[in-house]
Amino acid sequence: MGEQLDRAGQVDEEQRSVDAMHALLEAEVSARRTAQERAIAAPVDGPAERYARDLEVAQLTESIRQLQAAEHALCFGRIDRAEDGESLHIGRIGLRSEAGEPLLIDWRAEAARPFYAATMAAPMGVRRRRHLRLDGGRVIDVNDEILDGTSPTAVDLVGDSPLVAALSTARTGRMHEAAATLQAEQDEIVRSPHRGIMVVDGGPGTGKTIVALHRAAYVLYAFPSIAERGVLVFGPNRRFLTYISEVLPSLGENDVVLATMPDLVDVEATRAEPDHIARIKGRSALADGLARLVRSHQPHGVPLELKTTHDTVTLAPEVVDAARRQALQGDVGHNRARALFTEYVVDDLVSELERRTTTEMSDFEEELEALLGIDLDRLAGVDGEASQDELDIDWDSIREDLLEDPTIDRAIARVWPRLSPEDLVRGLLSSRDVLAAVLPVVTADDLALLGARDGWSSADLALLDEARALVDGASETSYGHIVVDEAQQLSEMEWRALMRRCPSRSMTIVGDLAQAGPSTTLRSWDDALSPYVEERFVHHRLTVNYRTTTEILLATEPLLAEIAPDQQLSRSIRHGDQPRVLGVTDEALPSTLGSLIAEVTQKHPGELIGVIAATDRSHALEAEVAKAGGTIVAAPDARGLEFDTVIIVDPAGVRAAGDAGPRDLYVAMTRATKRLLSLQPSTTGRDGDASPSGSAA
């Protein structure tokens, strides 16, 4: 009874604090609204004032949006100092009272650090860490940890870990932000002062995505010069981006761009291709191949014949080469350099025409003088040689005309044709010679597959991007910071595409090499990053699994030993049911799956069920699974996702499908937060014919 009264008293006390924060938040919003109305109503004089006004209105709109985003669960924590009992409330944004007193501290501010980093071993001057659970503006519960070794008093409400509570709630199909429960090892990475490249790896479910997204929010808060240039979050596919799409907005950050490779290149991949062909296309050697091909379209050691209306001028090979070298100096891409080349060539042409005119003029004068026997200059009262000025030739306008002259353009096209990135990629993929020069061995069969021309495959997109950079110059869209999730998926060519968009090399890269898909040959972060920064990147490893139960993790152990023998199993903080494998005949599979989903739904209403199968099977089962209320995912697309229950259909089939089969199965098994079931088809349909990791039992 006493405990309940104390709890109610503490909740009431916190409610008063939270009410004051909400009142302040509302006052801030309405002050901004008033400022906005005033700005809109004020008369503007001219475009500059109008621009300044529009900018002010847009900034106010954004800040109102940020304040409103913080409204939900505005405050989630509090720390009390051991020394004097002074307390600080921690929340989504910072708020100060009218007198300037801090009422709420932004979770990213330095003052909030002890909320995340203090431990009993190193309490950082904190006696009590309190978590507040809010429903909208209402305080529902408080939960305390005493860090300085003193005994809890009547107003300390020590209970279950808020982290375990957060992890045990049913999944919703969207990732939630975790600013309230970020753990010390995660927080250290999120607020790292390092501005360069940071790699964070760790097994499935160790919070890499959570860390990456909170890091993005921290970068926006703590490094304004980077924030100004924009932040990109890059993910493997749209499904994954949808899954994580709510985290940053609920942290108040709306200005982050989320993109996949098709988004960056603005081309959809419509063609599937064998894994080993995708791996060939992902090799950076193909960037050399494209560069070679481009160079082969630029003149080397050839003369250039140019016809004008009255004359033909042949520029010598060394003159043409000098123009080429100058045009390529700025590294602006083949087509833009061609325009510069044209200018240099026309300059050379005009100089030659001027020289010829001068020579012709003086020859003509000499002839005339010989014929008439008089000195023309003396007659005209002029000293020296015949001057072309006397003819009043406007060489500038001749130069302008020649730049536009289609005959000149055609002549230049013979040594420096305009290129299209698409043709360049097709050209490379069907050029036996260029491919042979940059790759060790390409078989005739591979050549036929590489040369396919119906649409683009996923691996083609990075080639297209590279070709665009070579032909039209590097993309004008770049970012101050890029967060790369599921980074183990990227090929060398895809890394090139990302690095081109981040000239400052400020990146957060998260991934797990044991989960790598089939289309990359990269097996270490060093290999991926050293071409850009050598060893200048920091590396963190996460070791605690926040998603999967101990029982499920242990079931993945044999598979992990096979696919990444040097990787340790992470440590799970939760327990649950043992994974189960159910036997089924092929014919009975769809109906058994339907009943299984129904059974799980009945036992665990409101929870998410994910059915994961090899790609072909996933298509075949789509309708059945949707009807039963589950979500079907093809195994290669399951990376990053999670469900309360996962049902793997035909684990042996997933394992055998494609070159990354065992890794796909490992990913599939680690998507479950609570329970893992497998349906293994066999001729007998008996249970126990296989283990969850897809091998015979």
Ligand SMILES: Nc1ncnc2c1ncn2[C@@H]1O[C@H](COP(=O)(O)OP(=O)(O)OP(=O)(O)O)[C@@H](O)[C@H]1O
């Ligand atoms: N500090 C935390 N507070 C609350 N939830 C957390 C925390 N850390 C991680 N989680 C949750 O644990 C689950 C796994 O996290 P996350 O998806 O970030 O792991 P991951 O390492 O990216 O996994 P994978 O390699 O499988 O993609 C998610 O539901 C995430 O919300």
